[in-house]
Amino acid sequence: MRIKPKQYVLALVSSLRGKNDKDAKILIANFCRLLADGNLLYLSGKIIEEFKRQWDRSEGLVNADVFSAQELDTGTLKNIEAYIAGKLKAKKVEIKKNVNPDLLGGVILKFEDKVFDGSVAASLKALKAEMKK
């Protein structure tokens, strides 16, 4: 049975939990040797990608993109953070701010594979479609 990159990553994440930097270094070196012995270093790209995702998940960290027409104030950002954290039961939300004047107003939130489109541009588009009917 072939072991998938994800399974390696899950093993690595769970063994790294609660270790200090020095122990972690040894652990990672061992892990790399294991991959090398198994001729699996070609998987390293995938493993690193997957590791980022799994580590964030185990830490309860969510990355979110926020698009808005203007720079948002901290109060709004806090609200958005709380909203996403509530939705995904995450401990921490890392927000990346993007400004796009084409939205006219409102915000678009993107987190994991979900999109919340609360922009004025989208509402206008929906109104246009409704009027056409």
Add this chain to the structure above:
Amino acid sequence: MSNTKDFIVEELKKQISGFQAEAKIETVGKVISVGDGIARISGLSDCMMSEMVEFKTAKSSVFGVVLNLEEDSVGVVILGSFEDVKEGDEVLTTKRILEVPVGKEVVGRVLNPLGEALDGQGELGCDKFYPIEKIAPGVIARKSVNQPVQTGIKAIDSMIPIGRGQRELIIGDRQIGKTAIAVDTIINQKGQNMKCIYVAIGQKKSKIANIVGRLKEAGAMEYTTVVLAGASDPASLTYIAPYAGCAMAEYFLDKGEDVLIVYDDLSKHAVAYREISLLLRRPPGREAYPGDVFYLHSRLLERACKLSPEFGGGSITALPIIETQAGDVSAYIPTNVISITDGQIYLEPDLFNQGQRPAVNAGLSVSRVGSAAQTKAMKKVAGKMRLEAAQFRELAAFAQFGSDLDEETKRKLERGKRIMEIFKQGQYAPVSVAKQVVVFYGLINGMLDDVPVEKISEFESGLHFYADTNSESLLNLIVEKNELNDDIEAGIKELFKDYKNTLDYIKK
């Protein structure tokens, strides 16, 4: 004038204030890879099997249907043109299982498998949708067949009768008249209280244009729907076409109506499914078909049924068509479909080349349940004829060796030749049940024995004409009574006698 202006402005204001743009969370995936009509998509964590998904391409949006749910990706077939779909495009879930518009609006139309009009007669305007995949009715809801489907083809109505709710396979090589049988059957359903659906799967569009033209000419488009997945359409549309056609049929079934559905042909359907399966990297099996190719057809044909009166009493009669390669009925798909259906009509190249058309091989063709649905009159005459036809086949091979035959054998051979001659029938020329009964009655009672074999077809068409003009009441009586009583038998004998008197080539 100003009144109307104010009114319009007010109405606009009302509409806009009443409009509430609802922002809701949507699930979005990204296209990882795309090729040959198949896309692999990441994300879409909560998407369902056979759910419709929407690809947001740069130009427009196109729909796809989910066929594979994997650990970290989703396999989707794209329904339509996939040229615009690029890697990284957004894909939205729709929370709708793939469905087609149904309703009486589809009658008389030519549609693609998604229910979009192809005949240039505008949109359908159906407000009802049925999912294309549905579990077939169960044991309790069903009833055995008890009403005939009149194909109007003498060889079939007499020897291989089809009942409403039956699944009868039409199988044979290319260019042998499989579609002709199906189209003739559709034409003959006029006034029989039957809706027809012709599903063209991977067919040439020129051929379909031809068929639609023929159906229109015969007035058959009034009760017929054509679902077309052409040879140039992607495999995904070819794959869903029969299911879409069946969903449209189920609408009428639920209303308690009788439907005839022709799948032309399921070999191409299996090929399209093989293409999709291989592109989705499902493991290939025999002839490179995937492991579930049996289920592919069994779940489709199982939806043909006759419902009991408590469940509406409707029926779906299915006529699937299979094309064989060089008469090989033991290939994978033909054996599968033969075992699923309630019998088959086997068309043979040798018979076709001998001029026996329709080239129905009476020995290999069977109808496992249809005889229960035959009318009494037909059952009475056809039973004896089937026996005589079988005896003739046996003797014909044997008689080639010797010329010295006893009287009985000679008589059987002569009778058999006339039966074979009677079974010959032109295309688009269905014969009504009553006329079939008259001819068959005459045949088995020796009234055609004095007609030369080469004159049989002339004699028969003359007889039909004579019966139409002189004894319409007799034909009506046969249909009405549905059985042969003494009066009818005497009437038929009388008809033959009178008709023969008008002919000069019969020795008196």
